[in-house]
Amino acid sequence: MSEGKIRRPRAETPKGFRDYFGAEVTERKQMLDAIAAVYHRYGFDPLETSAVETVEALGKFLPDVDRPNEGVFAWQDEDESWMALRYDMTAPLARVAAQYRNDLPSPYRRYAMGPVWRNEKPGPGRFRQFYQCDADTVGAASVAADAEICAMLSDALEEVGIPRGDYVIKVNDRKVLNGVMEVAGLSGDDKAEARGIVLRAIDKIDRLGAAGVRALLGEGRKDESGDFTKGAGLGDAEADVIMGFVAAKRDSTAGTLARLRELVGSSEVGREGVEELETIAALLAAQGYGPDRIEIDPGVVRGLGYYTGPVFEAELTFEILDEKGRKRSFGSVAGGGRYDDLVKRFTGQTVPGTGISIGVDRLLAALRAKGRIGQEAAGPVVVTVMDRDRMGDYMAMVGELRAAGLRAEVYLGNPKNFGNQLKYADKRRAPVAVIQGSDEAARGVVVLKDLVLGARIAENATLAEWKDRPAQTEVARADLVQAVHRMLAS
Template identity: 55%
Template sequence: MTSDAPRPEARAPRGFNDRRARDLAAERQILEKVSAVYERYGFEAFDTGAFEYADALGKFLPDADRPNEGVFALQDDDEQWMALRYDLTAPLARFVAQNWETLPKPFRRYAFGTVWRNEKPGPGRFREFTQCDADTVGSARPEADAEIIAMVVEGLEAAGLPAGSSVVKINNRKLLNGLLATAGVADEGQKLAVLRAVDKLDRLGPEGVRLLLGEGRKDESGAFTKGAGLNTAGAEAVLAFVAAGAGGRVETLDQISNIIGGSAEGDAGLAELSAIHQALISLGVGPDRAVFEPSIVRGLEYYTGAVFEAELLLETKDDKGAPMRFGSIGGGGRYDDLVARFTGQQVPATGFSFGVSRLASALRAAGREQGGEARGPVVVIAFSQDDMAEYFKAAGELRAAGIAAEVYLGTSGMRPQMKYADRRLSPAAVILGGDEIAAGKVTIKDLDLGRELASAVTDNAEWREQRPGQQVVDRAELVATVRRILDADQLKVGK
């Protein structure tokens, strides 16, 4: 490339994040711990490809006014349109429809993987992120919903949230459908507009939702969102319904029963929630961990019955240390019609999904991050090109013992190499100078201990004489000495 050639600007697309070892380690720990819970409940690990045919994915995203209808799509060489999966549930429905005859029924699976959404990015809202799901396909029993909820409660606690720091809020789409049927709302588009309005209650408050239930609402930028078109009585009935969540689970069901007017669909929803309540009692999930909340509707269109959303209750702080409300950390529900898109035959299904990056962010914001700082490898200091074989031999011995190690392969001197090891958060540095090699010795510097001891040394001459955290041992003791340093570090952090 010539010097006057245009250079591209180094930048990441909006909504796509670069993640270093600390973030990846935290997410890996969450996935390992949650997966262990799912497997204890008898769920099978499963995955699908990143791409699905666009018609198989369906059009369920709420951000459907964008040109690409919420997905990233491309045309294959056979002229069929493919799209990156926007969640892990729609691909599951396709797989079940394709393999139903050979699957154990019900089919219980969990999955984690990257999903992509062509939506407007913003704080906490990404175009690429990792989801973790658990689903039961083939059971219409409310107990299947209850078991998913109980598993979510246990999984979140296993991931690092202490008991009582999150709550699963539960509702049933049939309740609101029953209310709207009583109010004379039959148009599916209008029903969907009502659901989407209610789904914004947390963000817009009752007055904002009241506008969206009616003629519409103009936001701060001046953009107008068309409303659901309910009359005043209908809008007030919906607002009364979503405000009926005070009290325990039984009390909430009683309040909802008084509001929805005894419609057939509403009564079916109440019966399902009552059965979920009884199952949750048997599963040991009390009202402090799972509540009935009529304002929870979930934004995706494919939910048909029970819906649930997990909310963080811990006090959290933003990057500047200011208190903030974190809100939802995952959700799900029943989607009995999704497989029927392919087969024409209804297959009951229920599941839950959480964003792994979002949960990791929630734990960090609450001061409960999993994994902490990502520790670097033991660094073997390189003094001379002539002794590279000795350096690699030392690194190889450490690696063979299961200890992460690297030989410094830059061109800097010893002091910058030590600074490099410090920046990598390395637990130790291995020093094999010519004198050590000739004498069959090795110098090992415990970097954590060195920092701790050096803080008490104020004189440079004293520091050079004491060489805090540094020890010389026989070359044969390299692995054992480094292992003791690592074991001591683990004890300090309580691992």
């Protein structure tokens, strides 16, 4: 670098991160506000925790069970303690529940919304920072709390614009799977690794199909790229038991539960899990949530190691086209379950908890696919500046528009070129431009330019429409607010 040459930083987003502009931020806020209204209706309170937790508090309960203390953005503080950006919303909740256990009501219902960070390899649609929207109940041992979470999730999906019939919430119980594993000879500490492989394999049933899962239960599986994934090493008889569980869903809730009872056999934990599912189904049915909205499905296991009872997943069932133009179901947008051992790390006492996490970006993408959002939003009314020395008059106009609840702004760039002001208004997607030069001011009038109609006329409006609704009109200055309201309404 030559002497005296300034090295300037590159203006680029860090790898794995992205920026969000105008409509994206607004759409996300509107969606989260709608969800929060449902949570509030159910009696849940908002909670905001720090974006930073101690690595010790995050502990080994990170979703990636193969590398529990990796995958986080961490650093060593001045006192040599390790800090990290939160990986999810659940670990901070466990810390809060333990720290404030003498002050919080029990059970404690809370929801939390905000960004989380994962130090993982980014890819298409996979970022290192993303939003989560969680709701949890801590301190309720009854599976009525799990049923409530599922009902609340159903209401939230419908509230934001996913109609009934376009989604289903699938419910299972890890105790049932534990019972099936017991029958398959996979209980005991020495089988922990094999159980983990089985869990992850079943969780991939939609992507890999029965043959792919079966391969992972045995010696392993080689994917299309040639990469080999180690299997659980089960024999044919044990794999048959697991595959029987995966295929246990029947046409009715009663039929599915009966088949699960057969599969768990004499396993006590397995029978307990089936009974919990029966209770959840009955509680939901009593509130009008039938299998068209929430169903018992043994195919849902959730890959996280800390779930101890009921688990649930919200799947959107409508079809979209993938990047290769093939039809496929949209897939999962939320998941969760019961985690009765999470707070125990801090207190030594078992504190029951259950909750759900919505993938905010996924749900936003679904709403765009359904056409519920993504329409180009109108920008503010733009008050143009014809005379520099009359800025006070223009500010008075914009103040009146804002006081009337209208989104408005004064052009604050160089007013010398009026054409640039209209280009600016177009870039801002302004529906109306307000124009007043010295001549209009002397006559006590303003000119309103309908930019939406003007654009349509420029494209394909008929001559009759042009004459019937001129894109530019002159109104009395005193009628500014009412005239803008009328133009926007039209």
